[in-house]
Amino acid sequence: MDINNILKEEFSLKDFQVVNTIELIDEGNTIPFIARYRKEKTGEMSDTVLRQFHEKLVYLRNLESRKEDVIRLIDEQGKLTKEISKAVEKANTLQEVEDVYAPFKKKKRTRASIAKEKGLEKPALEIMYGKTDDVDGLASKYIDEEKDLKSVEDVLKGVNDIIAEIVSDDAEVRKYLRENARNRGRVVSKGSSDEKTVYEMYYDYSEPVKYIAPHRILAVNRGENEKILKVKIEIDDEYVKGWIERRYTKKLSGKCREIVVEAIEDAYKRLIFPAIEREIRNELTEKGQERAISVFGKNLNSLLLQPPIHGKNVMGFDPGIRTGCKIAVVDRNGKFLDSAVVFVTGSQAKKSEAEKELIGLIKKHNIDIIAIGNGTASRESEAFVAKMIKDNNLDVKYVIVSEAGASVYSASELAAKEHPDINVSIRGAISIARRIQDPLAELIKIDPKSIGVGQYQHDINGKRLEEVLDGVVEDAVNSVGADLNTASASLLEHVAGISSAVAKNIVAYREENGEFKSRSEIKKVSKLGPKAFTQCAGFLRIPEAKNPLDNTGVHPESYATCEKMLTVLGYSKEDIKNGNLKDIDEKVKAVGLTKLAEELESGVPTIKDIIVEIKRPGRDPREDGMKPILRTDVLSMDDLRDGMVLKGTVRNVVDFGAFVDIGVKTDGLVHKKEMGVKVNDPMEVVSVGDIIDVKVVNVDKEKNRIALSMNV
Known part of the structure; x- marks a missing residue:
């Protein structure tokens, strides 16, 4: 398996991007550091893409490792063939590898294994492959009262169990059924209650597996868990069984065919379809959870990066x-x-x-x-x-x-x-x-799961949610940076390369020795080694530092490059501190950005970043966002009229729309159909914290609902 090529194709990357990014990850560099300070190596991949790349890399490496394990385990049984090796090698998912391994996996005692213990594997294979014209005669040879095989019927029952398990373990059969369920199956739910509940729309509901929206998956799952809904996957059973029969009975006739068809029916109902249904349900649940986690992550990011209101009591x-x-x-x-x-x-x-x-x-x-x-x-x-x-x-x-x-x-x-x-x-x-x-500094003190800006977050895999949200918090903190002399330990521990223990040591050092005078001084902090310094230094700020670069996003490794650039353009470091770089863009344009980068022996992305940072030292990227609405008056639902246009704050964004605070007790809903354009994902239009103009479409006091529109 060519992992590099798979990553290249999936993420539409060039060879150098894949090779360099894997190398950077394997060296132990953090995602924020790679995204911000290794742009030349990654081809300017964003932190979001880098995290997806990393996840896929881990998955593919686990897949490769599992393939090696499966081949070794089958080989140890003396059953490895070229065909099996090829099937394992062709597998693109862990599930496909497990399908190939299924017939060789040690199982708990099953009906088939009990039949094999009674010596019925040989006649089962003879019947399955049509090597006998006298099924009853063959079966009679295996009658043995001591083995509880008292009749031909008993023997054929054991034969059925063995054939059924062989069919069930067939990787191709499983693959076919899985694809059929994905592409032609339907999710069906029925209400088991006559009462009105939030699940009413699912009391008699059916939707294709391949089209069902993630939030509806989680909704029916929750309804099922609360014993209000009964949920199942439905496919065309007869069509699928016909395909399996054709696979196994092409060359069979008579009693042999009859027995194999009966075994296929048994395998399908008892073994194959229940397993495939569980798989598809699990896949759908994972799809719903991943989308919910993505929604939560994007909302959390918007919430964390809301503009602060400084200088106010x-x-x-x-x-x-x-x-x-x-x-x-x-x-x-x-x-x-x-x-x-x-x-x-x-x-x-x-x-x-x-x-x-x-x-x-x-x-x-x-x-x-x-x-x-x-x-x-x-x-x-x-x-x-x-x-x-x-x-x-x-x-x-x-x-x-x-x-x-x-x-x-x-x-x-x-x-x-x-x-x-x-x-x-x-x-x-x-x-x-x-x-x-300072929303960021305060909210990072709270477990992200408790912040409540998602959909169905309580139905989500806790470990996976935690992993993603930790990444969101890390990216948010590092995009803003942290004041080394005022940041709390809880904020510092989210800075790239700084562990919880080191964050506490930074605060302890600060309390004992006073404010940090330079970035390099943090090298004196206990347990903060050279590797950690490289990862974290560019994300730390010291407003009163002697070197103005210590209050920018310029990494210490680029200080010499920055100073040389200032000299080339006719500036000094004092000009950074005094804000005298207003004409720097014109000077760079006159020289030529590419030529300047070559002269400085640096990459164009790094030079561009340095210029952005030194123009506005201490820049807080959140300042460019929309400030919260400050009010002096109040509305009630009684004050609302259809057609009224108001300003509101987006409080939450979900798959079907956005909830907006317009100053009354209940947040109004802007359904995605009311967002002004055709919208598949509301997050492409609005984010948590956005200030938007909305029109009141409908006020339902009985249900305490307000319908809004962005078509103002």
Whole structure:
């Protein structure tokens, strides 16, 4: 198997890209490092493609290893032939390899193995290959009461079991049935309940296997698990059995043919189809899960990379009814200042007391923004805050913030370490406030699965979800970079090349020795060796460093190249710090980018990246995104009218559309049919955090649903 060629074809790459990328991965380089600092070697492959490439490489290597194991195991049994070796070598998937190995695999005692123990394999093969004209006469020779073979019928029953297992173990039969089920089969579900449930549309449902959408796969699976639906795969049984019969009975006639046809029927019902149905169901589930994981990952990436709102004092508002609303005030740097618990529902006395308390905190700490969590009582809290701002003419705005995972964080070991003397309930409000100031730094403290921006994430393979989301978090953190002197250990551990232990050592070193003065100083941190330094250095920033390149994405290995380029173009490093590179693009154009790269003995992608970085040292790529909507008023469903156009924030994107916060209690749904163009994947149109204009299409108060359209 030519792994390099398979990767080349699947990812439409050139030979050098495949060879270099495999080499970089095998050397232990991280994906963010390869994507950012080895563009010449990979041909500028993105981090997303690199992760897919890596996954496929691991799969193909596992496939190669399994092929070698299977050939060895069959050879040890003395049954290896050229045909078997060729079949194993031709296999393109692990499943196909296992199909070839199936007849040689040690099985638990089966009906066929019991029949073989009674000596019935020889007559079974004679009948199967039509080598007898007298089936009953042949069978009578094997009657043996001690083996519980008391009649011809008993012998033929054992013969049937052996032939059925041979047919069932036939790799070609399995392959044919699998392809038939994939291309011509249907997923069928029936409701086993007369009650109205969220699964109503699946009570009498059928759809081709090859067309069923991933989210519908997970929906019927969940309905089945909840014992509301019965789900199965249906194919044309007679057509498929006819194909198997033609494969095995072309040269058979009479009683031999009759017995083999009967064995095929038994094999199909008892062994083959149940196994193929499980396989197809598993394939579909995997397809549904992979899509759900992809949706979750893209939404999480958008959420993590939402623009921060720097330099604002924020009041975190964690809504509640029975136990009140938890309030936490943080300064512009996220430092906790004050807290309170107020009741914005209930008696007028409590509401008046709450208003007095909140206004006092707003004035005392010069609050700029109130961040309201979107959980229980969020809209009641929003109405209260909006009225308070209006009635008291306060120079404050508010914003609705996703509070998903805040309670998980507040009870975590990390939260206890960060805020040891603060009540658990207040910690959640601190997290909500900080999510406005720096969504990435705050959200990476929470298990990604708890952030809740996907579809059917609770039905997904936990290990696989964790792998993908860890990659998403890693790519997000490294695309932004981390301030070496302020980043928490929980943020640093997601920087390429930095482990959890090293992240803690960096913070400990900082606390003991003061701020880092240069990137090279981190080499003094315990357990951070040369390899880790190479991987992480370019993603770390030091705003006040003497060398301005330490506050850019330029890797230390390219400092000499950058300094030489500055000299060639007539600049100095001071010009980076002072922002005096506004005409650098014109100067590069005059010299010629390719010629400049050749003169500097570097690649064009690296030079282009260096120019981008030194033009805006300390650049935060999130700043170019859409800021959250800051409000001073509030709407209710009663205020909505068909045709009304509003601005909204995309809260979640799923396969069938996007959920948008338009400032009322319920998020509205923009179905993909209402996205302005023909859309297969809504993620191609919108992302979590986007601010979009939407038109109200329908308001269903009874079902608490709002239909929106982007056709404004």
